[in-house]
Amino acid sequence: MELYLIRHGESETNAAGIHSSWQQVSLTEKGVEEARRVGERLLREIPFDKIYASDLRRAMQTAETALPGAGYETTPLLREINSGAISGKTAEQCEAEFGPQYYVNKTVHNYTPYGGENAPEVLARVTQFLNLVRDSGLERVAAFTHAGILRAALSVVTGMPLSRLGVCCPNCAVAVFTYGEDCWRLRQWNP
Amino acid sequence: MELYLIRHGESEINAKGIHGGWFQASLTQKGIHEAEEAGKRLLHGQEFDRVYSSDLIRARQTAEAALPGVTYEVTPLLREISVGALENRSADECFAEYGKPYFAHKALHNYRPYGGEDAGDVCTRAAEFLRLTESAGGERILAFTHEGFMRAMMNVICGTPYVRGLVTTPNCAAAVFVFRDGAWSLLRWNP
Numbered sequence: 001m002e003l004y005l006i007r008h009g010e011s012e013t014n015a016a017g018i019h020s021s022w023q024q025v026s027l028t029e030k031g032v033e034e035a036r037r038v039g040e041r042l043l044r045e046i047p048f049d050k051i052y053a054s055d056l057r058r059a060m061q062t063a064e065t066a067l068p069g070a071g072y073e074t075t076p077l078l079r080e081i082n083s084g085a086i087s088g089k090t091a092e093q094c095e096a097e098f099g100p101q102y103y104v105n106k107t108v109h110n111y112t113p114y115g116g117e118n119a120p121e122v123l124a125r126v127t128q129f130l131n132l133v134r135d136s137g138l139e140r141v142a143a144f145t146h147a148g149i150l151r152a153a154l155s156v157v158t159g160m161p162l163s164r165l166g167v168c169c170p171n172c173a174v175a176v177f178t179y180g181e182d183c184w185r186l187r188q189w190n191p
Numbered sequence: 192m193e194l195y196l197i198r199h200g201e202s203e204i205n206a207k208g209i210h211g212g213w214f215q216a217s218l219t220q221k222g223i224h225e226a227e228e229a230g231k232r233l234l235h236g237q238e239f240d241r242v243y244s245s246d247l248i249r250a251r252q253t254a255e256a257a258l259p260g261v262t263y264e265v266t267p268l269l270r271e272i273s274v275g276a277l278e279n280r281s282a283d284e285c286f287a288e289y290g291k292p293y294f295a296h297k298a299l300h301n302y303r304p305y306g307g308e309d310a311g312d313v314c315t316r317a318a319e320f321l322r323l324t325e326s327a328g329g330e331r332i333l334a335f336t337h338e339g340f341m342r343a344m345m346n347v348i349c350g351t352p353y354v355r356g357l358v359t360t361p362n363c364a365a366a367v368f369v370f371r372d373g374a375w376s377l378l379r380w381n382p
Contacts, residue, residue: 158345159355166349167377168369178359185357189380 002187003133004043004142005150005175008054008062009034014171019094020146021087021116022079024057031058031171032065038172039066042191046140053144054078062172063144072144077129080146081109084116107164109148119152119162126152134179150175157184192370193378194324195239195333196341199253200225201362209281211337212274212307218252222362229363230257233382240329245269245336253363254335263335268320271337272300275307299354300339310343310353317343321375341366348375 009031013020027035043066053063055074063072086094086102094102098114105113112118117125126149133141147169155162157177168190176188200222204211218226234257242263244254247270254263277285285293289305296302301309317340324332338360345351345358348368359381367379 158349158351158357160345160349160351163350165374165376183357185359187359187381189377191379191382 001134001138001179002140003130003177003179003184004046004048004140005153005177006038006043006062006066006142006144007147007150007169007171007173008056008058008144009038009065010171011058013088017090019083019086019089020058020080021083022056023087027058027061027065032061034172035062035065038174039068042174043067043142046142048140048142049138050136051142051144052078054080054146054149056080056146059144059146063142066144066172067142075129077125077132078143078145078149081111081122081148081152082116083111084114086111086114086116109151109162109164119155122148122152123156123162127156130156130177130184134184147173153177154186154189157186192325192329193331194321194368194370194375195234195237195331196344196366196368197229197233197253197257197333197335198338198341198360198362198364199245199247199249199335200229200256202249204249204279205362207281209279210274210277210285211271212278212302213247213270214278215248216279218249218256222249223252223256225363226253226256229253229365230259233365234258234333237331237333239331239333241324241327241332243269243332243334245271245334245340247271247337250335250337257335257363266320266323268316268323269334269336269340270316272302272310272313272339272343273307274302275305277302277305277307310346313339313343314346314353316340317347320344321347325370338364344368345377349377 009027011025013025015028051072053059053072110118173190177184178187201219202216204216244250244263246265303309346353364381369378
């Protein structure tokens with residue numbers, strides 16, 4: 001089976017350099033265009049059995065724009081990593097309020113100091129979603145989600161550390177995973 | 192700076208499903224065709240400041256089929272992991288000679304007992320090639336190489352464990368890494 005994870009298009013908070021977290025922010029015009037393009041270029045020809053989306057607006061809008069009329073099921077499992085008190089703030093504001101340790105925490109997605117999630121919690125949540133998809137018996141699934149979730153899936157599947165370093169995850173990046181012989185593998189990253 | 196790594200096309204070793212290592216296996220007809228297709232699909236229209244290839248014949252043949260007439264530099268840094276005495280031999284033959292320990296060594300990619308390399312050795316070479324690339328400069332670099340080397344690069348840049356990395360690397364798979372703000376990251380896998 002194949003699982004396509006798609007990061008949402010540019011959101012208003014992405015454009016403003018603000019942590020989005022669980023806020024319900026919309027796509028910018030550029031984000032809408034990115035979603036349309038990834039649908040056209042990569043996704044529309046693929047016969048997906050089921051489409052999921054994070055229940056955050058930017059992911060839902062990306063699903064609707066990339067695959068218009070396709071219908072999807074939302075799930076909070078696919079939400080971005082909850083970054084707690086740094087949500088809605090810029091990097092400069094966070095450094096001023098929380099000190100330079102903020103940069104370290106942000107890099108490794110450790111938001112426990114800010115009342116948010118940490119890496120093990122996100123990896124558990126993503127593992128839960130991967131198991132759900134694995135056990136569904138479906139052949140081809142798409143899930144519109146967030147950078148943290150794409151990275152977390154990569155981490156769960158390949159064993160790499162969950163980090164902002166080492167892997168680029170632009171808006172509308174696509175990660176393709178396959179399940180076979182009792183394990184998940186990465187087949188493509190950002191094709 | 193961008194670094195493109197391309198795995199060679201199908202070799203006689205791949206077709207037989209036996210250990211390759213530093214054995215000088217040639218491309219099959221299929222492998223030549225794969226290389227030509229990869230050249231057209233991925234590389235034509237791109238300008239590379241520098242082209243490298245592993246000095247093993249299957250990588251060189253891939254370079255020449257993908258980019259006819261290209262000038263390239265060979266380096267043993269880009270070679271596949273050496274499997275020492277297991278070269279050009281099937282798993283059955285190896286098990287017959289070495290018994291159960293062979294399976295453990297193979298699973299851990301530790302070929303040192305056979306006079307070959309282990310994961311650490313290949314990762315050291317990958318890191319060395321990365322430093323060489325950085326100091327040589329240029330905007331876009333291309334290197335024809337092998338699965339083990341690409342796995343090692345994923346370890347060096349992304350932290351993916353060499354022995355676990357469940358990353359699909361078919362013949363002529365490509366990886367694109369980007370150097371930005373003083374750090375390398377994976378941009379694309381198998382586009």
